[in-house]
Amino acid sequence: MLIWIDLANSPHVPFFRALAGEFRARGHEVSVTAREFAQTVELAEAAGLQPEVVGGHGGGKLSGKAGNLLGRAWALARWARGKRFGLAVSHNSYSQVLAARALGLRVVTSMDYEHQPANHLAFRLASRVVVPESFPEEALRRFGAGRRRVRRYGGIKEDVYLADFEPDPDFAGLLTEKFGIDVGRDTLVVVRPPAREALYHRFENELFGELLARLLASPNVKVVLLARSDAQRAEIVSRFHADNLFAPRGALDGANLVAAADLLVSAGGTMNREAAALGVPAATVYAGRWAALDEQLVREGRLKRVSSRADLDGLRVEKKGATHARRRSGVRAEVARLILE
Secondary structure, rough: EEEEEEEEOEEEEEEHHHHHHHHHOHHHHHHHHEEEOOOOHHHHHHHHOOOOEEEOOOOOOOOHHHHHHHHHHHHHHHHHHHOOOOOOOOOOOOOHHHHHHHHHOOEEEEOOOOOOOOOOHHHOOOOOOEOOOOOOOOHHOOOOHHHHEEEEEEOOOHHHHOOOOOOOOHHHHHHHHOOOOOOOEEEOOOOOOOOOOOOOOOOHHHHHHHHHHHHHHHOOOEEEEEOOHHHHHHHHHHOOOOOOOEOOOOOOOOHHHHHHOEEEEEOOHHHHHHHHHHOOEEOOOOOOOOOOOHHHHHHHHEEEEEHHHHHHHHOOOOOOOOOOOOOOOOHHHHHHHHHHH
């Protein structure tokens, strides 16, 4: 059948790049749409997904988000009409869910964060909801996902595309060429700021600024800041004038960057989990409600929680030792099967 994948955010790109390969290996065709937001289109094009760009971001206000959701849903429905899709699939692309249901298509959505308010929309409308095994049953019921429509997989979504990952040996040279970073000598810290405009992040995160100030004052530390928008990048760079802060405008290969890092610190979820999957030291300064999945990674010793100044003072910033990747090689095929069956 012809499968429609919609990419609403940059973390969706590697996840569906891996799954698209699984779909094609099973004899299906794939067509991809993408939202112009957070380097999603740039990353999708670099991944060879050839996305059709439909819509952008609605901004930080709830009214703008609601209007954008409906406007993009209408645009997606107009684009998809008559294309004979057999399945629409996304990682909670709310606009795609609305558009696909309006067209009478079977809809599969996946999600790994149980505190996202908009789960109410996606979970109630989807034909099937695919979640990690750690996703709380109570949250599924609260969001309207009945047991018959829910499928669970082992591991985390990052295992789907990182289980067989091997670092590019030329990536270290690229970091030296672009930023003057010597991964053999410098302590490389990759930092991801809070998603301030996201629906699940309607609060300030004061600890992030203190963290960044401490990192930039540490000897032999080079910080690569992966801002979520041009405005956020400009704000942080203007606030912290430091020769060891690098804030690239273009997209970098996320998996290779994480693999090269000595420490990954994020105020979000995906990059922390990528580091956990690859065995790279990871810490989170996320100030919102924690996902059960992240609590599990903390218990496994793959993620450190930084929720106070004492935690911040105790954070070790140093060259990493030997890494031990998760290597959950069967998760990709399992997720593909749960989507397609």
